Structure formats: structure tokens, C-alpha cells
Amino acid sequence: MKRNIVIAVVTAAALVGGGTATALAVAGDDDDSTSVTRTDDDRDDRGEDRSDDRDGDDDDGAVRAAAPGGVTAAEAITAALKHTPGTAVSAELDDGSWEVDVLAESDTWHTVRIAPDSGKVLGAQKDDEDDAAEVRAALKGASVTAEDAAKAAAAKGTVVSVDLDDDGGDKGWEAGTRASGGDARDWNVDLKTASVTPDRDDD
Template sequence: MKRNIVIATLTAAALAGGGTVAAFAAGDDEATATQRQAGTNARAAADHDDDSTDDDSAGHDSAGDDRTAASRGSVTAADAIAAALKHTPGTALAADFEDEGAGTWEVTVVQGDGSEYDVRIAPGSGTVLGAQRDADDDSDSDSDSDSDDRAELAAAKGASTDAREAALAAAAKGTVTEVGLDDDNGAVAWSAETVKDGRHGEWKIALDSGRVTQDRDED
């Protein structure tokens, strides 16, 4: 009798406060089981919310990378290099997609007299938008930077694999966003950056064989 009065009193108090009353069974074991089940359901709901948040975040990051890749249009790095060399003959040293504003490919070309040009290519059509000579390409300078530039130019001219071929080789790893020469302690090779399925890759392409390997220094 006293037990029933206590249960009735607790139930009335919970209803008066606007709370949710857990069903009390006649035995203590049943009440404990009901409370344990409620706790399990709450934890499952929390875990589901956490998983949903993680999935949404991952999807957002991947979508951002996909939009960036799409902005390059149908013109590949190899296409941009070919268009630049047709407009400004010489040796292509680098190609880079500049995604500021409307976005353009920018190809660095050095001509036979040592003059260096930045040739801009439209990513959608492959049209040459302009070519600007680099005012800092003074071949008479003895600075370390100019010396490195001359060494890279010599390496590119003597290579069996040019910038366009390096871009084509790296394209097997994903969409190429940048290609250029990299001097690693005197060992010069082509270096390329790619994006595939929202993931970025760094690669080296041998000047002689065109073999593509992962750039461990950038891993």
C-alpha cells in the first residue's frame, strides 16, 4: 500500500512539472530495464547525429575541390603549354592554373635570346589572352636566382621529356594543376601537382624517361 502511494505521488509530481514520466512497472527489474533502454536509444541518436555531421563536412570539402577542378575548363595543362608555344615559340618551363577571378592558365616560356614571357591561356577555349615579357629576366645578372634559372633552362633544353610531355604523364594521376622544373640538391626533374577525387598529389617526372614517381618530399 505504501509503495503504491509513493509511485502515485511521483507520477503526479512529474506530470505537474511538464516532464516525461517513465512507466513504472510493479517490479524494480522492469523499471531498471526501461531506463537502460532509454539511455541506449539516446546514445544511438547522438552517434547518428555525429556521423551525419562528419559526412556533411566531408561532402562539403570534396564539393569544394570538385568546383575548383571544374573551373579549369576543358583545357588541360598540356593543351595550355601547346597553345602558349604556338603563340610564343621557345622552351616551356612551367604551367600553372591561376584561379583568381575568372581563372587562366599561365605558361612560362623562354625564347632563344633568353627573354622570358608569361603567356595567359583561357581555360575554356584555349585562346591566348596575352603574353607579357618578364622584366626580371636579365641574362647578364650574376645573382644566384638567375644562375639557377639558367641551369633549369639548360636542363629543360637537354631533356628528353619536355613540359608538355611531363604534364601528359602526370595526367595519369589526376587533373594537373601545375607543372614546372624542380631542382632538388642538384637533381633537376619536372614537378607536377594533381587533384583527383578531392585529393591532391605531388609528383616528379624524370627528364630522361618521363617516369612518374610520388614526390616524397611533399608527401
């Protein structure tokens, strides 16, 4: 009698779930009969869990966004300067967008955010900075722009940042790159020749 009930339950589960069901019945005394039912959905859920485990966490989205086919540092700088004319002093891929710092002709600072997949301007804001004189002094006589530095450093890997180093006697552009394997490196780009050399402080 209880075996008939088990079969009826399994059949109903298959019809309601829209898939197939596998029933395992252990027959003994009527009071000891047990059944285990597994549906296609159970198997699919386990497969998805295993797939998630293989994929792991994706903590390299920013770098992937700047990979071939995405917007490079040089392109982000070009887009930012088209929106806010001036001198680009830094560009960094941060929090899912390029952030480009621009020193306008009026010595006001602006941060322009660029979408890493389309190159569109996501927004811009005025910053309260007072080091315009130092930056202009560091760039006096320079022939290599931030965009040029980004292009030069791209030969070393995917450029994820460019910044002007105006401290001390070794003024120049600092560029950060990430190789396809995830290794991060820092480089110095000469303000006049665009030659790229390893950063002395890079471990």
C-alpha cells in the same frame, strides 16, 4: 466589418502579386481580429535559400575548368608555345586561367595566359628573370618537355601545375594533380624517361 477588410486586402495582394495568396484569419472580438498573408513569392524565396545552403561554396572552379572537356595543362602549354615560341618551363592553373612561363630563344621570359575553357590566349607579358642559364643547364640532354610531363602526370589525376625543378641533383619536372575527390598530390617526372614517381616531400 474587419473580416471584410481582411478578405479585401488578401484579394488585392493576390491580384497585384500575380500569384496566389493564403490568408489565415483569427476571428474573435472585432478589436482582436488578426491576419497573416503568405504569397507564392515568399515560398519561392525560402526554397531558393534552402537550395543555396545545399549547394555550398564552390571553391573548386579552377580544377573543374581543367576537368575532361576543358583545356588540359598539356593543351595550355601547346597554345602558349604557338603564341610565344620557346621552351615552356612551367604551367599553372591560377586565378581562372592557365599561366605558362616560356623561355624564348633570346633568353627572355614571357608569361602567357590561356583561357581554361577555350584555349585562347588571354594575354602575354615579358618578365624580368635572370635564371635562363640555370634553366638551360638543367634541361641539357633532357628529352621530356613540360608538355610531355603534363601528359605523363595526367594518369595520376587532373594536372593543375607543372614546374621545372632545377635545384640540387634531382632535377626534373614537378607536377601537381587533383583527384576527382579533391585530394591534391605532387609528383616527380623524369627528364629523360617521363616516369612518374611520388614527390618525397608530398605529405
